[in-house]
Amino acid sequence: MTALRLENVTKAFGGTQVLHGIDLTVEDGEFVIFVGPSGCGKSTLLRIIAGLEDASGGKVFIGDQLVNATPPAKRGIAMVFQTYALYPHLSVKDNMALGLKQAGTPAAEIEARVGKASSMLSLDQYLKRRPAELSGGQRQRVAIGRAIVREPTLFLFDEPLSNLDAALRVNTRLEIARLHRELSATMVYVTHDQVEAMTLADKIVVLNGGRIEQVGSPMELYNKPANMFVAGFIGSPQMNFLPADTSGQGGATTIGVRPEHLSISTEAGDWAGRLVHIEHLGADTNLYLETKASGLITARVFGEVHHAPGTELFASAEPRHLYRFDAEGRTIAAV
Amino acid sequence: MRAARSSLPRTIAAHAVLLTYTLIALFPVFVVVVNAFKNRRAIFNEPLALPNAETFSMIGFETVTSQGNFLLYFQNSMIVTVASLICVLLFGAMAAFALSEYRFKGNTLMGLYLALGIMIPIRLGTVAILQMMVASGLVNTLTALILVYTAQGLPLAIFILSEFMRTVSDDLKNAGRIDGLSEYKIFFRLVLPLVRPALATVAVFTMIPIWNDLWFPLILAPGESTKTVTLGAQMFIGQFVTNWNAVLAALSLAIVPVLVLYLIFSRQLIRGITSGAVK
Numbered sequence: 283m284t285a286l287r288l289e290n291v292t293k294a295f296g297g298t299q300v301l302h303g304i305d306l307t308v309e310d311g312e313f314v315i316f317v318g319p320s321g322c323g324k325s326t327l328l329r330i331i332a333g334l335e336d337a338s339g340g341k342v343f344i345g346d347q348l349v350n351a352t353p354p355a356k357r358g359i360a361m362v363f364q365t366y367a368l369y370p371h372l373s374v375k376d377n378m379a380l381g382l383k384q385a386g387t388p389a390a391e392i393e394a395r396v397g398k399a400s401s402m403l404s405l406d407q408y409l410k411r412r413p414a415e416l417s418g419g420q421r422q423r424v425a426i427g428r429a430i431v432r433e434p435t436l437f438l439f440d441e442p443l444s445n446l447d448a449a450l451r452v453n454t455r456l457e458i459a460r461l462h463r464e465l466s467a468t469m470v471y472v473t474h475d476q477v478e479a480m481t482l483a484d485k486i487v488v489l490n491g492g493r494i495e496q497v498g499s500p501m502e503l504y505n506k507p508a509n510m511f512v513a514g515f516i517g518s519p520q521m522n523f524l525p526a527d528t529s530g531q532g533g534a535t536t537i538g539v540r541p542e543h544l545s546i547s548t549e550a551g552d553w554a555g556r557l558v559h560i561e562h563l564g565a566d567t568n569l570y571l572e573t574k575a576s577g578l579i580t581a582r583v584f585g586e587v588h589h590a591p592g593t594e595l596f597a598s599a600e601p602r603h604l605y606r607f608d609a610e611g612r613t614i615a616a617v
Numbered sequence: 618m619r620a621a622r623s624s625l626p627r628t629i630a631a632h633a634v635l636l637t638y639t640l641i642a643l644f645p646v647f648v649v650v651v652n653a654f655k656n657r658r659a660i661f662n663e664p665l666a667l668p669n670a671e672t673f674s675m676i677g678f679e680t681v682t683s684q685g686n687f688l689l690y691f692q693n694s695m696i697v698t699v700a701s702l703i704c705v706l707l708f709g710a711m712a713a714f715a716l717s718e719y720r721f722k723g724n725t726l727m728g729l730y731l732a733l734g735i736m737i738p739i740r741l742g743t744v745a746i747l748q749m750m751v752a753s754g755l756v757n758t759l760t761a762l763i764l765v766y767t768a769q770g771l772p773l774a775i776f777i778l779s780e781f782m783r784t785v786s787d788d789l790k791n792a793g794r795i796d797g798l799s800e801y802k803i804f805f806r807l808v809l810p811l812v813r814p815a816l817a818t819v820a821v822f823t824m825i826p827i828w829n830d831l832w833f834p835l836i837l838a839p840g841e842s843t844k845t846v847t848l849g850a851q852m853f854i855g856q857f858v859t860n861w862n863a864v865l866a867a868l869s870l871a872i873v874p875v876l877v878l879y880l881i882f883s884r885q886l887i888r889g890i891t892s893g894a895v896k
């Protein structure tokens with residue numbers, strides 16, 4: 283069954299068109315991530331799904347119900363925000379219970395659901411505290427708990443990890459992945475961070491400038507990007523784009539090669555360049571080569587490699603790891 | 618020990634400036650209160666002297682309490698001030714919320730229109746206001762004053778409060794909407810508590826001119842039963858003879874209620890004024 287269906291959803295603020303016709307289907311139990319650069323309309327799309335913003339055109343279905351005219355509280359959704367958005371004057375417990383109280387749920391049931399959510403998120407000892415007395419990670423767990431107790435058919439997350447520090451981000455990411463498995467709930471998650479998208483998603487939707495660039499599983503996007511935008515956005519460090527004529531690729535104007543698919547040699551290779559900078563990350567090493575013909579090239583090699591900046595080096599790629607793009611930036615299928 | 622951010626001479630200088638300002642600001646109040654407790658001769662002979670056994674006199678307060686209906690005047694002032702204050706805060710906050718929260722046609726224009734009153738003194742419209750009050754039979758009622766003061770206080774209240782409400786997190790309001798709170802509950806339960814310091818600031822700036830106003834009570838409600846304290850105190854100021862004891866006593870008494878209201882709001886007020894600066 284489909285959990286969410288968008289049909290040609292558009293949105294304009296005044297004269298500015300922010301979303302240009304979004305079509306999307308999300309299946310039951312799927313973890314779908316909207317990813318794209320800041321300002322591309324991810325949050326706007328999520329708010330339209332939540333009912334916090336009216337679409338300028340198109341249809342939103344949750345389950346099989348058309349919900350364009352349904353208020354947020356009646357859509358069977360729950361949302362977690364980047365800024366936590368906890369009610370500052372309520373205790374953790376009341377924060378979680380408020381939505382159920384509004385819906386007229388019996389007190390015993392509220393108690394049970396809050397208890398279940400708080401033990402799931404190990405929040406039991408904080409139930410009486412105010413949000414101000416919690417750390418950032420705890421606050422976000424409360425916000426997630428507030429979403430869980432509503433037992434929604436659709437979870438919406440808007441950059442829930444962006445305000446957390448790196449270590450907490452990994453922990454909370456694992457927590458969200460675990461919740462997705464345990465609740466087998468449908469989740470729609472917005473982020474600008476492609477690492478989050480790659481690690482959590484069943485299905486990634488890459489957005490750019492209010493349009494969907496590509497929809498696919500993380501590995502599909504990595505291995506078969508539909509265009510230069512997706513190729514550049516997914517993968518870190520970013521894919522190298524080189525003018526095609528320099529390497530004699532017929533038909534393509536640009537070729538792309540991921541840093542991890544380049545090998546480095548001191549003697550010979552496809553591209554010659556001077557090493558301008560080298561980064562040692564322990565497990566692997568990033569090398570930045572300034573080439574005469576194609577500008578800066580990034581290479582990522584496994585393990586520890588030592589070269590002095592200024593050294594002349596050669597980078598080469600296996601042909602099966604080359605991506606070819608036409609003048610419009612679309613991927614040319616391999617022959 | 619020398620702290621990084623402060624030095625003794627600078628602290629002393631800052632406090633000297635502040636103390637001087639406090640003295641200048643409090644001096645007139647001090648003179649009024651001190652002289653209220655002296656007999657008439659002492660007021661004129663030594664206006665700055667404290668009352669002593671010889672010059673101490675309660676004659677002013679006796680006149681005030683025996684003559685006229687001072688208790689009634691106080692009551693009138695209180696009713697007018699508190700009712701206007703409630704109207705200004707409630708309607709001002711609601712309008713500010715609508716302006717800052719909802720996108721609708723003419724939002725900016727409406728905001729400008731509502732703020733116009735900050736620049737145009739309401740007294741310019743006195744004649745028209747009087748005509749309206751006469752036509753609606755509200756002359757010599759407290760309602761007339763409450764209506765006028767509400768109109769007078771709204772522009773600044775809306776201006777200040779809508780700026781503050783823009784700072785309330787959208788996510789918080791949206792979380793409320795998803796939890797099924799109505800727009801009214803979002804306004805009263807989530808937004809108002811968060812702009813409380815701003816409300817206190819607006820309350821003080823609204824309340825003091827209303828309490829002190831002489832103009833509108835004189836024009837719209839000069840009748841005995843609707844006199845306010847400031848107007849009541851005027852009866853001791855004659856064209857030829859002024860009962861200074863009574864005037865000073867009346868003014869001293871008039872300070873008390875504003876002081877009480879001010880103290881109630883002041884904790885919040887300080888937070889409101891400094892919140893922009895020290896966030």
Ligand SMILES: Nc1ncnc2c1ncn2[C@@H]1O[C@H](COP(=O)(O)OP(=O)(O)O)[C@@H](O)[C@H]1O
Nearest residue numbers: 295298300318319320321322323324325326327
């Ligand atoms: N309330 C609004 N009024 C006008 N423009 C808006 C509003 N909300 C968002 N936008 C614009 O829509 C675009 C997309 O915003 P948003 O969905 O928040 O982006 P993202 O979440 O992908 O960073 C941005 O260019 C932003 O300026």
Ligand SMILES: [Mg+2]
Nearest residue numbers: 324325326441
């Ligand atoms: Mg966003």
